[in-house]
Amino acid sequence: MPSLARGLSMPSTLVTLRARRRARGVRSSRLTIAVGVVLVVVVAPCLLAQLTSPFDPTALSSTRFAGPSAHHLFGTDELGRDLFSRVLYGGRLTVLIAAGATAIAMALGAVWGMVAAFGRGLVDEVLMRIADASMAIPQILFAIVFVAAFGANAVRLSVIVGVLLTPTTARLVRGAALVELQSDYFAAAVAYGAPRYRLLLREVFPNLRAPFAVQAAINAANAVILEAALSFVGLGIQPPRASLGSLVRQGYDQIYQSWTYVLFPTLVIFVTIWMLTLLADQLSGGREFRGATGG
Amino acid sequence: MLVAVSILIFVVLRLLPGDPIITRLGATPGVDPETIRQLRKTAGLDDPLAVQYFRWVGGVLHGDFGQSYFNQYSVGTLIAQSLPATLQLTAVSMVLSIILAVPLGIVAALRPRRLLDRLISTGAAAGLALPQFLVGIILILIFAVRLRWLPARGAVPFSTSPAEHFEHLLLPSLTLAIAATPLLLRFLRSSMVDVLGATYIRTAEGKGASRLRVVLGHALRNAMIPTLTMLGLIVGYTLGGVVIIEYIFGLPGLGSLAVRSVFNRDYAVLQSVTLLISAMFILTSLAVDLLYGVLDPRLRVARAHA
Numbered sequence: 001m002p003s004l005a006r007g008l009s010m011p012s013t014l015v016t017l018r019a020r021r022r023a024r025g026v027r028s029s030r031l032t033i034a035v036g037v038v039l040v041v042v043v044a045p046c047l048l049a050q051l052t053s054p055f056d057p058t059a060l061s062s063t064r065f066a067g068p069s070a071h072h073l074f075g076t077d078e079l080g081r082d083l084f085s086r087v088l089y090g091g092r093l094t095v096l097i098a099a100g101a102t103a104i105a106m107a108l109g110a111v112w113g114m115v116a117a118f119g120r121g122l123v124d125e126v127l128m129r130i131a132d133a134s135m136a137i138p139q140i141l142f143a144i145v146f147v148a149a150f151g152a153n154a155v156r157l158s159v160i161v162g163v164l165l166t167p168t169t170a171r172l173v174r175g176a177a178l179v180e181l182q183s184d185y186f187a188a189a190v191a192y193g194a195p196r197y198r199l200l201l202r203e204v205f206p207n208l209r210a211p212f213a214v215q216a217a218i219n220a221a222n223a224v225i226l227e228a229a230l231s232f233v234g235l236g237i238q239p240p241r242a243s244l245g246s247l248v249r250q251g252y253d254q255i256y257q258s259w260t261y262v263l264f265p266t267l268v269i270f271v272t273i274w275m276l277t278l279l280a281d282q283l284s285g286g287r288e289f290r291g292a293t294g295g
Numbered sequence: 296m297l298v299a300v301s302i303l304i305f306v307v308l309r310l311l312p313g314d315p316i317i318t319r320l321g322a323t324p325g326v327d328p329e330t331i332r333q334l335r336k337t338a339g340l341d342d343p344l345a346v347q348y349f350r351w352v353g354g355v356l357h358g359d360f361g362q363s364y365f366n367q368y369s370v371g372t373l374i375a376q377s378l379p380a381t382l383q384l385t386a387v388s389m390v391l392s393i394i395l396a397v398p399l400g401i402v403a404a405l406r407p408r409r410l411l412d413r414l415i416s417t418g419a420a421a422g423l424a425l426p427q428f429l430v431g432i433i434l435i436l437i438f439a440v441r442l443r444w445l446p447a448r449g450a451v452p453f454s455t456s457p458a459e460h461f462e463h464l465l466l467p468s469l470t471l472a473i474a475a476t477p478l479l480l481r482f483l484r485s486s487m488v489d490v491l492g493a494t495y496i497r498t499a500e501g502k503g504a505s506r507l508r509v510v511l512g513h514a515l516r517n518a519m520i521p522t523l524t525m526l527g528l529i530v531g532y533t534l535g536g537v538v539i540i541e542y543i544f545g546l547p548g549l550g551s552l553a554v555r556s557v558f559n560r561d562y563a564v565l566q567s568v569t570l571l572i573s574a575m576f577i578l579t580s581l582a583v584d585l586l587y588g589v590l591d592p593r594l595r596v597a598r599a600h601a
Contacts, residue, residue: 133299137573138535141553145304145569148557225426229539232428233554252432252543255447259440266429274424281420 032282039275042268046091053085057242065258074264078254083247087265090242094269097158097243098223104162105219106212109169110205116170117177118200128174131167139164143226147235154243157236161226165219176211180204214284221276228269244269300573304566305348351566363564370567373552378571380450381548384541385533387464388471392529395472396479401510403480404487404518416484422477427536431470431543438466448545467544471536475529482525486518493517520591527583531576538572 045052054073061080068075074083116127134142146160180186181204189199224244230236231245232252239246244265251262363370403415439447445466451459490496491514499509538550545551549568556564 129299130303133303136300136577137304137569138531138538138576140535140538141569141572144538144553144557145565148560148562148565221424229426229428233539233542235554235557248429248432252435255436255440259436262432263436266432270425270429273426274421277424 032279035275035278035282038271039279042272042275043091043095046088046095049085049088049092053082053088055082055085057081057085057089058240065254065261067258067260068264075258075260077250077261078257083261083264086242086247087244087268090244090247090265091268093154093237093241094224094227094244097154097161097227098220100155100158101161101165101223101227102216102219104159105165105169105223106216108163108166109215110173110208110212112166112170113173113175114177114200114204117174117181118196124174127170131170134167135171139222139226140229143230144233144235147230152230152236152238154237154241157227157230158223161223164226165222169215169219172211172215173208176208177204180207210283214280217276217280217283221273221280224269224272224276300577301352301570302348304569304573305351363561370564373564374549374567374571377547377549377552377568380546381534381537381541381550384464384468384471384537384546384548385530388468388475388533389526389530391468391472392475392479395476396483397515399476400480400483400487401515403484404491405510407488412484415480419477419480422473423481425474427470427474428539428543430473431467431540434466434470434473435543450546463544463546467540467546470540470544471533474536475533478529478532479522479525483518483522486521487514490514490518520587523583523586523590527580530579534572534576534579 049057059081061076061082063072063076064078064080066072066076066080072082072084074087077083077086112127112131116124119127137145143160143164146164147157150156150160152160186199186203189203190196227236227243228245228248231243232249234249237243237246239250242250247265248262248269251258251265254261363373399415403412406412435447438445446459446463447466450463453460491510496509496514499513504512537548538553540546541548541550542554549572553565553568556562556568
């Protein structure tokens, strides 16, 4: 940061600039690590819910609506179940849905975007108009329409969310791929006689890793939001199964009995999304990007 | 564009499993199969898909949204009942977010990279990560449940009690405003920083114009132009958020209508609501493009000469 760069007081402006850039790189990589650590701390216990949860998430007890305590870290719910354990198990489902959705969006989006960039002309036009049309419908509304059409369980939910995140991903991949296709190395390789599909897989695709990573983080954040929003409205994961979204819903219904009930799952969702957004921000080198825009 | 959107919505909704007529009659045993067939026929559900599609779109163009599959109201009536609440909520939250974003953006841009700017920018970055419905829940938690200052749910018609009407509107619109403000703020700040560095600002200062006049008269006016594009996007973002926010706060708008129609398998309503909200979004973007020319005389001249 500036303070560090000023302390170095290099004679030439060029060196100062370089030092400043280096100092900035150090700071941002530290932040990236911190963000990564927080993400792991939130996500890993969820994935290992069987090991980490202190109670059976479905075990009833007589202590209903208990506040947070050393015994029940997040308190208990309307049936006396341990909320901490429920958040871990619910978190696991949400993480799995979001991961599935992100994988689907990245895979479909990559194919869609690359075909558009590679096909040019009419193919490109048609594929991108479809993407534009689907992006004009607010995501959450589109999600509701899809859930109405196909119903919701964990697998369908991640497919639906994945498909919804595909058009934006396709747009980004197309843009990045077009840049690559215009590059000198690509022209050289074509002139050299390498088959084009091979170039696409061997040369262009690996070069898209950076924008891909950014998009994956944004997609994951949006997937968490969409799952939570759908389950909250009652169109996603249904009781007795629980996800973070459905836990927020149940807590919201009991908001006058226990205000901590709704707070904890909400905070877990917020921290997860915040970290994913920060991660995307870091990976894109601090450039402006459109943040998560789900429900 | 709208045509593509309408086809998309229609096709997806026709894939719906479950028969709306059977849902409407309920699982009453002993319903005459003949009655079901008759009802399907009157609802036009037996016609080919293309016919159904053109009947729907043709009707919409004439302001006729068709008949709800679930109750006896026409879709138009249901939408007319819900639209005002949604429009009002969107409008109030846009105004609120402008009220929040513009002063903060200006203050942050006046002394870039100083403490105040850092605070505002960091806050905005964190705010970007907050999804709208979580903001809503947190606001309810604070202002309705803990402090008990404001009502959590429901709506009161303006005619019954104007004061209570706005009391019920405050939290939901504040929610949407808080979610929209960071986007607007960040954009306004960076374009203000750019503009304040321009030579015409130095000229204006050199002429002896007061600081206030330079910032508000010269800089803000020019910085608002690119920010306007952002505003179009934000209206779209807010329109999407309205769906869940209305549901959380129990407001009788289009969003609640959409959610209810899913539970009722009433896709006559769902498809028209979805189309309407998408149309509002597309038209907003169009309006923003047109406003661009009005606000920036350079674009107007360029077009006139082209």
